[in-house]
Amino acid sequence: MASEAPPKPMSPSERLDAIDVLRGLALFGVLAMNIVTIFRVSFYAPFLPNAEPAGPLDRVVAAVLTVAVDWKALALFSLLFGVGLVIQFERLAGDARRMILLGRRLVVLLAIGLVHLYLIWNGDILVEYALAGFVVLPFLGCARWLMAGAALLLLGLYVTMPVLPPIVPLPGTAGMAALAADAMRAYGTGGFFDVLAFRIREVPAIFPAHVVVFPRTVALFLVGALAWRSGVLRRASANRRLLFVVATFGILFGGGLSLAAAGQELFDGPSLGRAHFPVEQLGAVVLAVGYAAAVIAAVNLSGERRMLGWAAPLGRMALTNYLAQSVICGWIFYGYGLGQFGRLGVAATLAIGIFVYVAQVGFSAWWLRHYRFGPVEWLWRSCMYGVPQPMRATVNLPSCARR
Known part of the structure; x- marks a missing residue:
């Protein structure tokens, strides 16, 4: 029988600290890659030959990020989104409006993502996640073998896409170079409306990259x-x-694959040829799974739970922090703020990212001592359930004091 009690968000006491800790740690990886790539320079800079000179420190930092963080942080986020979606699916099992509520949840996320994409930053992942969520939603009640089969099929499609005819091709080298030069002018020196106009123009040019990544996103949702x-x-x-x-x-295995994929570019190693992309992406997924298992196992050790507990508040309000990172980085790098676009090296940019992340750790802990949700999480849940949710915290729960 359907429950007569109105559905409501998960209370803090019901949350799993390991998931929040993992989400909070993954948020650093997402920030590290976003700030040194698409915020610091044009989206197309990595595709261009001799894009920028780099000193020894910048090369070392870039190598570490490429092997240990690049693609892995987004893979972790995708896995965690799939976990969150199925938890919501199970919690609403007794409600006749389950699919309506989950569909509304994704529609609201899509709306937030579109605002983020066009008004704040065109590296947004929320629109893609909302659309992938709609694909995954019908699978949540299926047999596990069917979910596993769909995930393997989609991952296979993803890693073989480079050898298939492109569905939506990226611009050619000349087009990328022109867009990179225009980005330098618009983002580096333009005012807010100059940046907005170029961002709107650039979104369709970036769209093919989302088409390529979309099967992987859906597959990782299913794996989560x-x-x-x-x-x-x-x-x-x-x-x-x-x-x-x-x-x-x-x-070990994922790290080995990632090192092999990065070997030619970073260490003048042998070329993998057409196998480069499949090896790189398989390495990213396997390493992300390894990271997730390590963190979840560690959080369930009492000593490690205390050591990693600082990341749980950050993970509880990950959506707010993700959007705040875009606002802060936009102000640092774009012309309407400090105008540092294209002017900083990788190491200096990463140092800024670490400072922003540490500030968010402190702010998240302070905020959740007073409120139940982050501000954007409150909006998301209130819109999903159709009722404004209680915002004030009634009990101050110490971080990671629970299983």
Whole structure:
């Protein structure tokens, strides 16, 4: 029978700290890659030959980010989004409006993403996540073998896309160079409306990259949902040994694949030819799974729970922090702010990103001592349930004091 109680968001006491900690840590990886790539220089700069000179420190920092962080942080976020979606699906099992509420949740996320994409930053992932969520939603009630099969099929499609005819091709080298030069003028020296006009123009040019990545996003949502439905995440303490085995395999094997893929570019190693993209992307997924297993296993050790607890508030309001990062980085790099676009090296830019992240850690902890949700999370949940949610915290729960 459908529950007569109105649906409501998960209370802080119901949340799993390991998931929040992992989300908070993944947020650093997302910020690190976003700030040194699409905020610092044009989206097309990495595709151009001899894009920029780099000193030894910049090369080392770029190499570490490429091997250990690039693509892995987004893969982690995608896995966690799939976990969150299936948790919502299960929590609403007794409600006749379950699919309506989940559909509304994704529509609201899509609206937030469109505002972010056009008014703040065109590197947005929320629009893609909302659309991928609609694809995944019908699978959440299916058998696990069907979800696993769909995930493997989509991952296979993703890694073979470079050898297939492009569905929507990226601009050619000359077009990329022209867009990069225009980005330098608009983002580096333009006012807000100059930046806005160029961003609107650039969104269609970036769209092919989202088309390429979309199968991977859907596949990782399904993998995250499967990880939750398997019981490994919700019973992490009982599965600690399995998690450590997965972590060890994922970090060693995924790290090895990532090093092999980056070898030619970073270390003048042998070329992998057409195998480069599949090796790089398989390495990113496997390493991300290894990271996730390591963090979840560690959080379920009492000592490590205390050491990593600072990341839980950041993860609880990850959407607010993600959007705030875009606003802050836009002010730092674009012409309507400090105008540092194209002027800083990788190492200096990463240092700024670390400062922003540390500030968000402190702010998130302070905010959640007074309020139940981050401000954007409150808006998202209120719109989903159709009722303004209570915002004030009634109980101050110490971070990571719960299982």
